[in-house]
Amino acid sequence: MAVYKRYHKEDTVSYTLGITVTFEMLRFKKEYASKVYVHSAMKQGDTLDKLAAICRDAGIGIVYADKIFNVLSQKENCYIIGEFKKFSCRLDNTKPHIVLVNPSNSGNMGTIIRSALGFGLNQMAVIRPAVDIFDPKVVRASMGALFSTDFEYFSSFDEYQENNGGREIYPFMLDAETSLHNLAPKGRYSLVFGNEATGLPEEFANTGTPVVIPHLKGIDSLNLPVAAGIAMYEATKACFK
Amino acid sequence: MAVYKRYHKEDTVSYTLGITVTFEMLRFKKEYASKVYVHSAMKQGDTLDKLAAICRDAGIGIVYADKIFNVLSQKENCYIIGEFKKFSCRLDNTKPHIVLVNPSNSGNMGTIIRSALGFGLNQMAVIRPAVDIFDPKVVRASMGALFSTDFEYFSSFDEYQENNGGREIYPFMLDAETSLHNLAPKGRYSLVFGNEATGLPEEFANTGTPVVIPHLKGIDSLNLPVAAGIAMYEATKACFK
Numbered sequence: 236m237a238v239y240k241r242y243h244k245e246d247t248v249s250y251t252l253g254i255t256v257t258f259e260m261l262r263f264k265k266e267y268a269s270k271v272y273v274h275s276a277m278k279q280g281d282t283l284d285k286l287a288a289i290c291r292d293a294g295i296g297i298v299y300a301d302k303i304f305n306v307l308s309q310k311e312n313c314y315i316i317g318e319f320k321k322f323s324c325r326l327d328n329t330k331p332h333i334v335l336v337n338p339s340n341s342g343n344m345g346t347i348i349r350s351a352l353g354f355g356l357n358q359m360a361v362i363r364p365a366v367d368i369f370d371p372k373v374v375r376a377s378m379g380a381l382f383s384t385d386f387e388y389f390s391s392f393d394e395y396q397e398n399n400g401g402r403e404i405y406p407f408m409l410d411a412e413t414s415l416h417n418l419a420p421k422g423r424y425s426l427v428f429g430n431e432a433t434g435l436p437e438e439f440a441n442t443g444t445p446v447v448i449p450h451l452k453g454i455d456s457l458n459l460p461v462a463a464g465i466a467m468y469e470a471t472k473a474c475f476k
Numbered sequence: 477m478a479v480y481k482r483y484h485k486e487d488t489v490s491y492t493l494g495i496t497v498t499f500e501m502l503r504f505k506k507e508y509a510s511k512v513y514v515h516s517a518m519k520q521g522d523t524l525d526k527l528a529a530i531c532r533d534a535g536i537g538i539v540y541a542d543k544i545f546n547v548l549s550q551k552e553n554c555y556i557i558g559e560f561k562k563f564s565c566r567l568d569n570t571k572p573h574i575v576l577v578n579p580s581n582s583g584n585m586g587t588i589i590r591s592a593l594g595f596g597l598n599q600m601a602v603i604r605p606a607v608d609i610f611d612p613k614v615v616r617a618s619m620g621a622l623f624s625t626d627f628e629y630f631s632s633f634d635e636y637q638e639n640n641g642g643r644e645i646y647p648f649m650l651d652a653e654t655s656l657h658n659l660a661p662k663g664r665y666s667l668v669f670g671n672e673a674t675g676l677p678e679e680f681a682n683t684g685t686p687v688v689i690p691h692l693k694g695i696d697s698l699n700l701p702v703a704a705g706i707a708m709y710e711a712t713k714a715c716f717k
Contacts, residue, residue: 346699353691353698380695416713448709449716450594454621457594457705458587464702465709468689472657475690 239303244367251317252308252375254282259379260317261289268295270318274304277314286315307371321369324385326358328399329423333467334360336392337430338459341366345376346460347428352380354467355474359386360395360425392427392442399425404443406435407466409456411445415469418446426466431459480544485608492558493549493616495523500620501558502530509536511559515545518555527556548612562610565626567599569640570664574708575601577633578671579700582607586617587701588669593621595708596715600627601636601666633668633683640666645684647676648707650697652686656710659687667707672700 242249248269251257261268271290277283290297307316326332333351338344344366351357357380361368365388374381389395396402403424427443429435434456439445448457448465457465483490489510492498502509512531518524531538548557567573574592579585585607592598598621602609606629615622630636637643644665668684670676675697680686689698689706697703 346702349695350698350702353695355692355694357694378695383694414716416716451596453596453598453624454590454594454619457591458701460699461587461591461701461705464698465706468706468709475655475657 237300237302239306241306242371244370246321248318248320249369249374250307250371251319251379252310252371253313254286254315256375256377256379257315257317258286260319260382261286261293261295263379263382264319264322265289265293265295267319267322268293268317269320270296270298272298272300272303272316272318274314275299275301324387326360326385326387326399328402330358331356331420331423331470332358332360332399332402332425333463334362334392334395334425334427335365336362336427336435337433338365338428340431340459341370341372342376343431343460344368345373345378345381347463348373348377348384349380350460350464350467352383354471356426356467356471357384359384360399361386361388362392362395363388363390392439405470406439406442406445407448407462408435408439408445409447410440411447413444413446415446415448415466418469419473420470421473424470426463426470428459428463428466478541478543480547482547483612485611487562489559489561490610490615491548491612492560492620493551493612494554495527495556497616497618497620498556498558499527501560501623502527502534502536504620504623505560505563506530506534506536508560508563509534509558510561511537511539513539513541513544513557513559515542515555516540565628567601567626567628567640569643571599572597572661572664572711573599573601573640573643573666574704575603575633575636575666575668576606577603577668577676578674579606579669581672581700582611582613583617584672584701585609586614586619586622588704589614589618589625590621591701591705591708593624595712597667597708597712598625600625601640602627602629603633603636604629604631633680646711647680647683647686648689648703649676649680649686650688651681652688654685654687656687656689656707659711660714661711665711667704667711669700669704669707
């Protein structure tokens with residue numbers, strides 16, 4: 236009998252919790268899919284038929300087992316779990332990048348990946364220490380956008396820059412002088428965001444062109460995924476004219 | 477011995493979980509504060525001295541008790557809890573409003589209140605069914621911005637409009653024709669956002685001027701607090717020039 240364990244970042248596989256995110260994984264990263272688990276409460280019908288057909292065509296095993304749902308998912312309405320092998324990607328240095336410096340919350344990281352894909356920004360650098368991008372909570376919060384995103388981890392911002400030269404760098408900082416209102420980046424650029432609690436380290440004040448999102452002093456700062464969403468919306472406006 | 481119960485929406489009091497949000501409550505709604513609980517793990521020092529001084533001056537009792545922390549807070553690093561009587565407010569019809577139609581997630585509601593205050597939008601209508609704005613999760617996610625916000629619940633959008641006439645209404649919808657890029661509202665206006673999962677009901681397509689945040693089809697929609705943050709950023713730009 237199979238023994239199911241909670242997800243750990245050292246694992247070679249991760250999971251898509253829920254139908255939508257499992258379909259996204261099968262659509263964009265089918266070659267990494269290893270299994271699909273179906274809960275006994277999953278309704279028969281078109282959705283399950285479609286899932287079964289995709290799995291059959293791709294030679295992906297379907298396992299009917301309820302136990303793994305108790306182990307991996309806290310959500311009550313999760314009846315489908317996909318298992319996939321972790322994959323690695325390389326950033327495309329010709330495209331705009333999002334750089335997350337020391338992100339510490341899985342849900343926030345997933346939400347940023349989702350917004351980024353919406354604004355055509357599917358290249359994401361992550362500077363360690365940082366949450367694990369394959370954590371099922373990141374995958375779920377991204378609504379599957381992770382499977383259409385190229386990402387790469389670096390041990391420092393310097394290492395990121397050494398591997399991705401010739402770029403305009405825009406660190407988002409509360410005390411920056413340049414207003415986001417005036418930002419219209421072109422070509423190779425990187426939007427850089429700091430940790431949820433601490434923001435970007437002070438040295439970013441001397442890196443590229445620091446940018447601030449103007450807001451009143453009634454709040455200390457905007458929530459990180461909100462700030463990142465606003466920045467990406469403004470930076471990519473020209474692409475949506 | 478005091479018996480502490482979990483928070484219920486029928487309660488006449490609610491709670492601020494954490495130091496920052498408790499200070500915000502004492503700063504803006506001190507007259508509603510009834511008690512402040514201090515955990516035995518709270519460090520002696522300036523912060524506690526300042527808190528004690530505020531409570532002494534205002535005649536608010538300080539209770540040293542650990543048990544209530546286990547009951548009310550899931551966060552490990554919460555050492556201060558404020559208790560306050562629920563209050564009611566009226567919207568100011570001369571100011572811009574945020575209208576949340578059937579919001580279902582406490583964290584999202586709090587995050588939207590926080591962004592809204594940052595953009596000078598501290599008037600919030602909530603259309604039922606909706607989460608309870610006094611839920612400690614909303615209060616915490618708002619980072620205390622709730623205490624600087626006027627809000628009012630309505631049983632329908634019609635009831636909201638009957639009580640708040642003469643306004644430009646901007647419902648945010650995925651299939652709207654007007655792009656947010658072209659929105660520069662003036663005077664009395666209302667930015668209207670729907671439920672996390674279902675968006676706004678179809679009838680809003682014929683209400684005021686529906687607005688869309690342009691994004692690629694690679695995602696179904698933006699996360700609600702991200703979309704609301706982007707909308708508020710754009711709508712209030714002129715105030716930050």
